[in-house]
Amino acid sequence: MSILVMKFGGTSVADLDKIKNAAEKVQREVARGHKVIVIVSAMSGKTNELVGWVGKTSPLYDAREYDAVVSSGENVTAGLLALTLQEMEIPARSWQGWQVPLRTNSAHAAARIEEIPRANLDAKFDEGMQVAVIAGFQGISPEGRITTLGRGGSDTTAVAFAAAFGAVRCDIYTDVDGVYTTDPRIEDKARKLDRIAYEEMLELASLGAKVLQTRSVELAMRFKVPLRVLSSFEENTDTSGTLVCDEDEIMESNVVSGVAYSRDEAKMTLISVADRPGIAAAIFGPLSEAGVNVDMIVQNISEDGRTDMTFSCPTDQVLRAERAIKEAKELGEINFQELVADTDVAKVSVVGIGMRSHAGVAARMFQALRDEGINIRVITTSEIKISVLIERKYMELAVQALHDAFELDRAA
Amino acid sequence: MSILVMKFGGTSVADLDKIKNAAEKVQREVARGHKVIVIVSAMSGKTNELVGWVGKTSPLYDAREYDAVVSSGENVTAGLLALTLQEMEIPARSWQGWQVPLRTNSAHAAARIEEIPRANLDAKFDEGMQVAVIAGFQGISPEGRITTLGRGGSDTTAVAFAAAFGAVRCDIYTDVDGVYTTDPRIEDKARKLDRIAYEEMLELASLGAKVLQTRSVELAMRFKVPLRVLSSFEENTDTSGTLVCDEDEIMESNVVSGVAYSRDEAKMTLISVADRPGIAAAIFGPLSEAGVNVDMIVQNISEDGRTDMTFSCPTDQVLRAERAIKEAKELGEINFQELVADTDVAKVSVVGIGMRSHAGVAARMFQALRDEGINIRVITTSEIKISVLIERKYMELAVQALHDAFELDRAA
Structure with missing residues (x-):
């Protein structure tokens, strides 16, 4: 059984049509024989709305309550995507962080992932589930409270699942089609990279390239998870997007990548x-x-x-x-x-x-x-x-x- | 320790100002020495929005995913009310159904409550928590999935908590100030009742009086929970609203109540x-x-x-x-x-x-x-x-x- 992890960010699941589009990407991978773990963000704008309400209610908020509130957006998307997949006759179900369980420490609003036991998901995969849809960005603390992982939490969730389940790859679907040599808005000759080394991606992310969060790249590097960045809004082939990988897997590269x-x-x-x-x-x-x-x-x-x-x-x-x-x-x-x-x-x-x-x-x-x-x-x-x-x-x-x-x- | 249960429906928590107003009602009861269990609905309109999305995604939806999606609205309100109470320096925290846990059967979208163990909440009350804010309408099935209780689920949640914790009373805050002899929109001489017997309320609810759900009245009658219906939007006194109670507690009543x-x-x-x-x-x-x-x-x-x-x-x-x-x-x-x-x-x-x-x-x-x-x-x-x-x-x-x-x- 080969497991593939796919992650869809907020703009990729912004409404029911976009969720349908994401489901079709998942369907293609299921058709190829993968069991798929999908990580979803909240529909774009939803988390900001919730964060706004918390801030207005309590400027110096209790981070435990902040987490209970802001994590709800991902639950909605996870359920809706599972339903969409079921409509396509793909056996799928949603999982909230505490159901997996994705265990974190107690650093609310910026929790670190400690463990993702495989037993619950594996049991359902054995029963015939093809797709597990996971609400990203969230976990459960040792005290049994909901935690969130902070900025870029859904990317980090995706990479952590890929590491825990020995996934063949972690595909990050977003609104750009890959990692570029530089920002195409500034340099129109900017070229999409087919591959980039973890270390380079880490530097670029730290330097402000928005396409991947530093933390998820660090985790991918540590666990050698091949990470692919690609567009939700294009037809993808096997070589679409940019593969973030070990430098050994890059045959030739420019002296400078970006x-x-x-x-x-x-x-x-x-x-x-x-x-x-x-x-x-x-x-x-x-x-x-x-x-x-x-x-x-x-x-x-x-x-x-x-x-x-x-x-x-x-x-x-x-x-x-x-x-x-x-x-x-x-x-x-x-x-x-x-x-x-x-x-x-x-x-x-x-x-x-x-x-x-x-x-x-x-x-x-x-x-x-x-x-x-x-x-x-x-x-x-x-x-x-x-x-x-x-x-x-x-x-x-x-x-x-x-x-x-x-x-x-x-x-x- | 006397426990009071208070329930706020969707219109009573429709926005941050209304949540503040609800928190002030809770504050008053805390000041009187009660430990309070508050049950909240989703902000009005939110559940309908979620139900609409589910219906559009999958007309014959998997009720388990429906429940995972539509239960999220209550989680938001619970967290926001807990934060509002904390701002008033009242020790409060939110609880989602699975955290309590409120155990139900597996009849998704129309689940029956089976058990509400007291241990988790009692432990926190012992540690000084004054108010437990509970996301209404939701529970957890024997399989560990989120369930919802169907129509009137938040009223039913409130009564079930009142029964489980031996509450002195269950106050249902809503947008009307009590139970009337008939609909005031049809008969302007309609009079608010101070008290009404469970059996009468049950008949009125079954006959279409919208103020309380039949199911919650049944449960209150079975466990002899005094139930009070009163307005979120008025100053309340000890005798505000309508008390739904055992007929023994009604000294004199008209032959016909409504x-x-x-x-x-x-x-x-x-x-x-x-x-x-x-x-x-x-x-x-x-x-x-x-x-x-x-x-x-x-x-x-x-x-x-x-x-x-x-x-x-x-x-x-x-x-x-x-x-x-x-x-x-x-x-x-x-x-x-x-x-x-x-x-x-x-x-x-x-x-x-x-x-x-x-x-x-x-x-x-x-x-x-x-x-x-x-x-x-x-x-x-x-x-x-x-x-x-x-x-x-x-x-x-x-x-x-x-x-x-x-x-x-x-x-x-």
């Missing part, structure tokens, strides 16, 4: 910080406590016992960051001359596992930007990624220039 | 039926199998081995009834000359436990109708009820005449 960007970045610099052991902790501890998501960090060479410290964070966290740093200064924990915030920057990154074995990627990147007259403010690198902060008005130009420089419009 | 009516009745007569033992079964068996709800049945005196058989049913079941009877004739199971349907009738009834000890109620009723020139087509009686079928255009007039004749505008 160009990512993030528009809402701010750069903050503490000028002339008294440099001493522990100074980084003294700065970034308070920022972390204030809930500031610090991304890039750069420290200049120290001169005369003083240095400049620069970091980036999302634009909407600048005020919070300033307050945290000023408080730390008032408490005497840090000492600096001036705090300068530049909210007019954007981040552009190139990502590719090919960088590991190819020298000169950074040089080629910086050259391409220089050729366009784009000044680089901050640089950070990882093993498979180089990111730069630049003036925001050059963002689109930089993405296009890098896409060209690394010849991403052409397959390897 | 006048009920049903507009959509049809009268059907089989003329010159060959009278023989078993003829009634031969007629009403097929009707029952065809799903016709036969109400009144009258058989004339037999002459020459032939008789007329008259029965009533809802207007919209006439075609179904005709078909069933014609089929039975074709199969030779019954033999009659003619089938006459009269869809232009209405049923008017007087109800009162006082009838048991007072003679002459029927005579007074028939006199009042005769005085208005209203012809009676069919009569049936029970121990505490007399119903007549009359021409529909006289229905309002008959209700008013009977209300006057039995002096229902004056308390006993």
